[in-house]
Amino acid sequence: RWDGRRFELSELHRFDNGPIAVPGTLHWDVLRLWEGIKEGIARYAAAHREPLAGIGVDTWGVDFALLDRAGRLLGNPVCYRDSRTNGMLEEVTGRVSRQAIFARTGIQFLQINTLYQLYSMARARDPQLEAADTLLMIPDLFNYWLTGRKAAEYTDASTTQFMRVGEPRWATDLLDELGVPTRILPEIIAPGTVLGPLRPEVAAEVELAHAPPVIAPASHDTASAVAAVPGLDERSAYISSGTWSLVGVETRAPVVDERALELNFTNEGGVAGTVRLLKNVTGLWLLQECRRRWTRAGRPYGWEELLSLAEQAPPLASLVDPDAPDFLAPPDMPSALREYCRRTDQPAPESDAAAVRCSLESLALKYRLVIESIERLTGRPIEVIRVVGGGCRNRLLNQWTADCCGRPVVAGPAEATALGNVLVQAIAAGVLPDIGAARQAVAASVELERFEPRPAADWDAAYRRLSQIAGWE
Structure with missing residues (x-):
């Protein structure tokens, strides 16, 4: 709530999040997180009559989901702590120098970065990557489910280590050199972009009388x-x-x-x-x-x-x-x-x-x-x-x-x-x-x-x- 001078935050719903080990892989349970998001909105609808001024989603960086041509989720996203990136940073910088990568992206070299996750999938010819039509970072996935719009918010996109430093453009030439498909990358949007109204079916499910705008914050x-x-x-x-x-x-x-x-x-x-x-x-x-x-x-x-x-x-x-x-x-x-x-x-x-x-x-x-x-x-x-x-x-x-x-x-x-x-x-x-x-x-x-x-x-x-x-x- 905003009274013209100060904000007052009220917690409606808090839910846990943590990686889940499935034999061989460490995943995020994004479906459970999606239920938590909807439950939070539903609790607002139950407690307040005033229309929501907006909904914004932020999460951690570097991790992503893959969608098929119909917009369906291709499996639960993999956690950045998964072992699939072991050795990938060294392999990538053996193909493209650190100087060249840093000049293009300006991003710290960490094996958890999206760049090395995607490279590991391309290297292994992962069938999920081959079937993918769109890559969405985790907050962008929830925004898509909320609005139907596929886009990459700028601050989160910058954590991938394949966005141009200081620019809302993907470094597609870097991914081309590494054999990572660029066709899956969505448009990059600025923080503060109004993505659209809440989907009618989601508004109905959480019993909101009005469909508020979904705004990409600094995601x-x-x-x-x-x-x-x-x-x-x-x-x-x-x-x-x-x-x-x-x-x-x-x-x-x-x-x-x-x-x-x-x-x-x-x-x-x-x-x-x-x-x-x-x-x-x-x-x-x-x-x-x-x-x-x-x-x-x-x-x-x-x-x-x-x-x-x-x-x-x-x-x-x-x-x-x-x-x-x-x-x-x-x-x-x-x-x-x-x-x-x-x-x-x-x-x-x-x-x-x-x-x-x-x-x-x-x-x-x-x-x-x-x-x-x-x-x-x-x-x-x-x-x-x-x-x-x-x-x-x-x-x-x-x-x-x-x-x-x-x-x-x-x-x-x-x-x-x-x-x-x-x-x-x-x-x-x-x-x-x-x-x-x-x-x-x-x-x-x-x-x-x-x-x-x-x-x-x-x-x-x-x-x-x-x-x-x-x-x-």
Whole structure:
């Protein structure tokens, strides 16, 4: 709800999402997610008489669905953590140089990217790819089911690593070189595009009396989150904190020089003609997977319990690079942490408390690496770190990030992605004039918490130590 000055978010329906292992493959259950979306709309219809001003969908990036000529789904989409991309990055960059790919796309080299997923399918002559008529990224799939329109929203398309950097055009020449079909690629549209009204049959199913417009927000969840960062300016960096931590700054032009390539930074599409110069960092995934393992073992910790445990463990004893391949999809995350530390001649985090502390302290140290790299890339000092997303509720990590990076951390809003989604819809509907006014509205709508850095020489020594271990130097 918008009262002319501030937004008030109300949660109607929250539903889980996670990959599902079918022998040989890791899938997403998009049909269950589709039911969750419809249930959320139905709950609005049951509780409110006012017509909806709009519906917008955002999700994670890189993953996609394939449709046949009749618009039918060709199987459940595969999760980016599936093993089919193992070795594909190296094979692709053996055929087309990193320099050539980066110059065209400006995107960080990660084996999870859509480019390597599609290449693995083309290489294996996957029958789904051969039968496909259209590729839709995950939010675009739901938009298609909502409206009947097939299109690729710009911010999410930029995560594929085959969209032209800073341009709403596919890098078809790159895909041609790799033998990946380009006939399946839809048009690219800007965030804020009105896709059309909700399909009548969907409106009837969820018992909406009026068919609202479906508006493409910044459909990549991080792009929506960054749109809702209050106070974001040239002297501040953002961390969109969740399973992944996206650490970056907002720029007006992409940075695609040799230094950006060497540091493996990415230039993803943003709102209002901006670029999100950032680095994808494995975020709270390490701790989430530890918690999942401990729950299965009969130790079901709550999040606050985990943070209390961390404070009981010795500081900076065991450190890991969160982005090491060891942690992409291990069957047992606590064991993966211990093995990494043994291999690098460190004390292994044997207790649950030590594993939590290792995960969080290592993440704060990785943030410092990325923030300092951004300063070198852009030539502008970072004076404040603004943390948004669910991870901003982790007050211990916020404080350790401030201490480790030597900069204040401003935390909030936790629901930045939902707010950013709504903001782009509001701009498209003419309720707000621009992104500047939208961010002012966010600042008026939420409470922010500030964490001041505390002097601690131990963080400097730990940073030097992990830099040597992980090869950051």
